[in-house]
Amino acid sequence: MNQIKAFISQKTWSPYLAGILLGIVGLLTVLLANTLLGASGAFESIVGLIGKKIVPGLFSNVYWGVEGGRAMPVIRPEITWSVILLVGIFFGGTLAAFSSHTFKFRFNDDAQWKRIIGPQPWKRWVIGFVGAIIVEYGAGIAGGCTSGLAISGGMLFVPAAFLFMAGFMITGVITALIVYRKRY
Amino acid sequence: MTVSSVIIALVLGVGFGFSLNKAGLTSYNNIANQFRFTDMTILKYMMTAIVTAMIGLYIFRGLGWVTFPTVPATYIVGNLIGGLIFGVGMAGAGY
Numbered sequence: 001m002n003q004i005k006a007f008i009s010q011k012t013w014s015p016y017l018a019g020i021l022l023g024i025v026g027l028l029t030v031l032l033a034n035t036l037l038g039a040s041g042a043f044e045s046i047v048g049l050i051g052k053k054i055v056p057g058l059f060s061n062v063y064w065g066v067e068g069g070r071a072m073p074v075i076r077p078e079i080t081w082s083v084i085l086l087v088g089i090f091f092g093g094t095l096a097a098f099s100s101h102t103f104k105f106r107f108n109d110d111a112q113w114k115r116i117i118g119p120q121p122w123k124r125w126v127i128g129f130v131g132a133i134i135v136e137y138g139a140g141i142a143g144g145c146t147s148g149l150a151i152s153g154g155m156l157f158v159p160a161a162f163l164f165m166a167g168f169m170i171t172g173v174i175t176a177l178i179v180y181r182k183r184y
Numbered sequence: 185m186t187v188s189s190v191i192i193a194l195v196l197g198v199g200f201g202f203s204l205n206k207a208g209l210t211s212y213n214n215i216a217n218q219f220r221f222t223d224m225t226i227l228k229y230m231m232t233a234i235v236t237a238m239i240g241l242y243i244f245r246g247l248g249w250v251t252f253p254t255v256p257a258t259y260i261v262g263n264l265i266g267g268l269i270f271g272v273g274m275a276g277a278g279y
Contacts, residue, residue: 010206015228018207022229023236025199030241032192035253037200081185081193088197095198096205112213113278131277135270142266143256146274147200149263151230153256155237160258165230167267168274169219175275176219184220 011100026155035081036156038148040139042086048077063140082148116180142167212278219275 012018029037051059060066065073097103108114108124117123139145142164144153150168153161177184207229208214217223244250273279 012208013206015207015225016232018203019229019232020236021203021206022200022233023240025196025203026233026237027240027244028199029196030237030250030253031244033189033196034251036256037196079185081189084185084190084193085197085200088194088199089201089204090197091194092198092201092203093205093210094201096202097210100206110212110278112216128277128279131273132279134273135277135279136273138266138268138270138273140266142263142270143259145270146230149256151233151237154230154234155241156252156255157238158255158258160256160263163258163260163263164267164270167264168271171268171271172219172275173271175272176216179216179276180220
C-alpha cells in the first residue's frame with residue numbers, strides 16, 4: 001500500500017508508463033463513448049458558443065455553422081463531449097500536481113525559460129498567449145491537435161496524423177533553433 | 185447529452201490530464217527540449233500511447249466490441265500546413 005502511495009506521489013513517471021495510461025484512456029474513449037480524444041476542438045466550440053451570442057454575424061460561417069443552414073458545421077458551437085473532457089483534463093492535471101505535492105501558483109518559474117528568454121513574467125504571458133493562438137490556428141487548419149489528430153489519428157493509422165507530426169516537428173526544430181541559437 | 189456520457193467524459197479527462205502531468209508535459213523545458221533533441225519525452229509518450237491504443241483497438245474490433253468512430257480527415261496540404269503552423273507555437277510557447 002505504501003509502495004503504491006510512493007509511486008503515485010512521484011513527480012514524474014516514466015514517459016512509457018504515462019503513455020500506456022493515455023493509450024488506455026484513448027482506448028476507453030472509443031469503447032465507452034465511440035469518439036476520439038481531443039482538446040483543441042473544445043476551445044473552438046467554447047469560442048463559437050460565446051461568439052454566436054455576442055456577434056452572431058461574424059460567427060455565422062462554414063466553420064461554426066450557419067443558422068438554419070443544411071451543411072454540418074466543422075465545429076459545433078455548443079457544450080460538446082470534448083468540452084466536458086477538457087474540464088476533466090484540467091482537474092486531472094490538478095489532481096496529479098496535488099498527488100506529487102507540486103501544486104503551486106506560478107507565473108514564471110521554469111529555470112530554462114528564465115535563462116534563455118528572461119525572468120520577467122510578462123514575457124511568459126505574452127509569448128504564451130501568442131503561442132497559444134498560433135497553436136490553435138494550426139490545429140484548426142490541420143483538423144486537430146497533438147491529442148485529437150496525432151494520437152487519436154495515429155492509433156487508427158490515419159495518414160493525417162503522421163503528416164501533422166512531421167509538420168510540427170519540422171517547424172518546432174526551426175523555432176527552437178531560432179530561439180536558442182548557439183545554445184541549441 | 186446524457187448524465188452517463190458526461191461522467192465518462194469527466195473521468196476520461198481526469199485520466200488524460202493526470203497522465204500528461206505525470207509525463208512531465210506540463211512544464212516548458214520538457215516541450216522545448218524535445219525540439220532540441222535533448223529530451224525525448226514527448227515522442228516516447230506519444231508513440232507509447234499510440235501503440236497501446238492501437239493494439240487494444242484492433243483487438244477490440246476483432247472481437248466485435250467496437251466500431252471505429254469517424255477518423256480525422258486526411259487532406260495532405262491542410263494537415264501539413266496546419267502542423268507547420270502548430271510547431272511554431274508549440275516550440276515557442278512550450279505548451
